[in-house]
Amino acid sequence: MARRVLPGFGLSLGYTLAYLGLIVLLPLAALAVKASGLGLGGLWDTLTSAQVLAALRLSFGAALLSAVINAVVGLLVAWVLVRYTFPGRRLFDALVDLPFALPTAVAGIALTTLYAPKGWLGAWLVPLGVKIAFTPLGVLVAMIFVGFPFVVRTVQPVLESLDRDIEEAATMLGASRLQTFTRVLFPLLLPALLTGFALALARAVGEYGSVIFIAGNIPLKSEILPLVIVKQLEQHKYSDAAAVGVIMLALSFLLLLAISLLQRWTQRWTER
Amino acid sequence: MLKSLRRTLLGSLLWLGVAAANAADITLLNVSYDPTRELYKSINTAFAVQWKADKGDSVVVNMSHGGSGKQARSVVDGLEADVVTLALAYDIDALAQKGLLGADWQQRLPHNATPFTSTIVFLVRKGNPKAIRDWGDLVKPDVEVITPNPKTSGGARWNYLAAWGYALRLPGGSDATAKAFVAALFRNVPVLDTGARGATTTFAQRGVGDVLLAWESEALLARQELGADEFDVVVPSVSILAEPPVAVVDKVADKHGTRAVAEAYLKFLYTPAAQEMAAKHYYRPRDAAAAAKYAAVFPNITTFTIDEVFGGWQKAQATHFSDGGVFDQIGVGK
Structure with missing residues (x-):
């Protein structure tokens, strides 16, 4: 094996693995052990109950949709913030991070106040037949809110580091504006965009605090998975709660893994 | 020089420790559900006054509030509650099933161990x-x-x-x-x-x-x-x-050596003074005199x-x- 340029590989790897194990794997292992108390039959019964299935659909469906919306809008916002100068740009830039800073319960209460039938927006929307608060649509709105900063903040630095020369070269070589974007810029942004997408998705799947206020929480209709876990805990059914937690983790992990693979693939594709 | 400084610091730390122990002779932890915050604040003050007059010791009752089920869970997971005052017997039963208190807990105090309803x-x-x-x-x-x-x-x-x-x-x-x-x-x-x-x-x-x-x-x-x-x-x-019931958590009270004061605290809830406080906070008192006084409410x-x-x-x-x-x-x- 060739000598590495930087010394201390063994030490830093050991440190990394120990830290990951302690902070991430240990709690997850405890969760899995708790869930295993159910046995395979019990696990299957819990996970295939109508409530869990409905909540799975809502949690992952709304989270995926919110991440897609955040990817599109986030890319636009990042583009505008990097490529244009306009009065108040720094202010808008700072505003992007606000959903991070706000305690999620506060966000949930604020959104519910806006969209409730008597709220500022709700008072206009509900007569038009658009009900957001206390419906699955409300879940989506809350998830979009908490996941918004991720895509902007991952795409922004990449966009800033892009050389204008590339675009100029593309134009000189006869590419149209659309072609410059789709064939030259977009592939370069895609890995960062996917990272932001994955982060927004993961955040939305696990979100409880803000969603719970606006969702309405009607069983089989607007119940998210974390609420199903809380319901199990209230019945002092720890193993069932852990089982739902494990399935959530497993699905999230698969999704994140798929995104990471997709990212690797696009990177290779761009380099070619 | 350095040694003596260290000794001085150690000495002062010891003093601090002793002073803290003196200031609060006994502490109880009452793990309760959400809307009892204001009620127990006034009851705890009154109980401390009475205990001081009876036994000469000062008692501080610390409170923990939250959803009833969540509170029971915390106690199961090791929150050392001397007494629990929860929203329903089911949550205290869950503690009994874990062996934290006897299964007969609801027979130990009058009226299903529920001082007010x-x-x-x-x-x-x-x-x-x-x-x-x-x-x-x-x-x-x-x-x-x-x-x-x-x-x-x-x-x-x-x-x-x-x-x-x-x-x-x-x-x-x-x-x-x-x-x-x-x-x-x-x-x-x-x-x-x-x-x-x-x-x-x-x-x-x-x-x-x-x-x-x-x-x-x-x-x-x-x-x-x-x-x-x-x-x-x-x-x-x-x-x-x-009926939101109350109980002493046997395991914890015995470990802390607080059984006597914990039991006295729960009995205090049945006294006319505490019953009136309950009525003031809109809980229906069991005590007939207090009930008659607040009949209009x-x-x-x-x-x-x-x-x-x-x-x-x-x-x-x-x-x-x-x-x-x-x-x-x-x-x-x-």
């Missing part, structure tokens, strides 16, 4: 525009009912059981008719908050729904806090006797208990609120 009433908008007088009005198609989720809120389980008990008492009432009645009621529920305060917010601040099902103590407090010109309290013809209402109608919490929980139970079978919302 409440009942389920309706909070409606001022002037009662939908003319809601009794449980039967809640299933009308144009009425929207706000209640928290019985699965996540101990308080809401009382709401559900009160409605069930009402339907059972109707002429020709049976489990089948009660189930149909409760199903019709929950079809009128547009939002299921996870806790009682959340439901109150939805009803009072968001303006959702025509009627809020609530503990009488919460309804009266909400009317006082949020404005008597905005809400009316409607007392139905019959309701459930909500608490209108007469026929109540039934969970033991009479449902055979106790364990049975009610298994039948109605377990996974696949009756509550899961009826649909919520339109």
Whole structure:
């Protein structure tokens, strides 16, 4: 094996693995052990109950949709913030991070106040037949809110580091504006965009605090998975709660893994 | 020089420790549910005064508040509560099942170990525009009912059981008719908050729904806090006797050596002084004298208990609120 340029590989790897194990794997292992108390039959019964299935659909469906919306809008916002100068740009830039800073319960209460039938927006929307608060649509709105900063903040630095020369070269070589974007810029942004997408998705799947206020929480209709876990805990059914937690983790992990693979693939594709 | 400095520091630290131990001879931890915050604040002060007069020791009762089920869980997970004062016996039973206290805990104090009670009433908008007088009005198609989720809120389980008990008492009432009645009621529920305060917010601040099902103590407090010109309290013809029980956690009290004072603390809840404080905070006192004094606050209402109608919490929980139970079978919302 060739000598590495930087010394201390063994030490830093050991440190990394120990830290990951302690902070991430240990709690997850405890969760899995708790869930295993159910046995395979019990696990299957819990996970295939109508409530869990409905909540799975809502949690992952709304989270995926919110991440897609955040990817599109986030890319636009990042583009505008990097490529244009306009009065108040720094202010808008700072505003992007606000959903991070706000305690999620506060966000949930604020959104519910806006969209409730008597709220500022709700008072206009509900007569038009658009009900957001206390419906699955409300879940989506809350998830979009908490996941918004991720895509902007991952795409922004990449966009800033892009050389204008590339675009100029593309134009000189006869590419149209659309072609410059789709064939030259977009592939370069895609890995960062996917990272932001994955982060927004993961955040939305696990979100409880803000969603719970606006969702309405009607069983089989607007119940998210974390609420199903809380319901199990209230019945002092720890193993069932852990089982739902494990399935959530497993699905999230698969999704994140798929995104990471997709990212690797696009990177290779761009380099070619 | 350095050595002596170290000794000085050590000495002063020791002093600090001794001083702290002296200032609070005994501390108790009372793990309670959410809306008892103000009530126990006044009771704890009064108890400390009396204990000091009787025994000469000072007692500080620390409080922990939260949803009843969550609080029970914390105690199971190792929160060292000397006493628990929760919203329903089911949550204390869960502690007994873990061996933290004896299974006979509810027989150790008078009145099912419940020093004060409440009942389920309706909070409606001022002037009662939908003319809601009794449980039967809640299933009308144009009425929207706000209640928290019985699965996540101990308080809401009382709401559900009160409605069930009402339907059972109707002429020709049976489990089948009660189930149909409760199903019709929950079809009128547009939002299921996870806790009682959340439901109150939805009803009072968001303006959702025509009627809020609530503990009488919460309804009266909400009317006082949020404005008597905005809400009316409607007392139905019959309701459930909500019994939030209290118990000493044997394992913890023995470990701390606080059994005597913990037991005295719970007995103190039954004294006329504490009973009056309970009434002031809108809990119905067990003590006849205190009840008579606050009769204007608490209108007469026929109540039934969970033991009479449902055979106790364990049975009610298994039948109605377990996974696949009756509550899961009826649909919520339109």
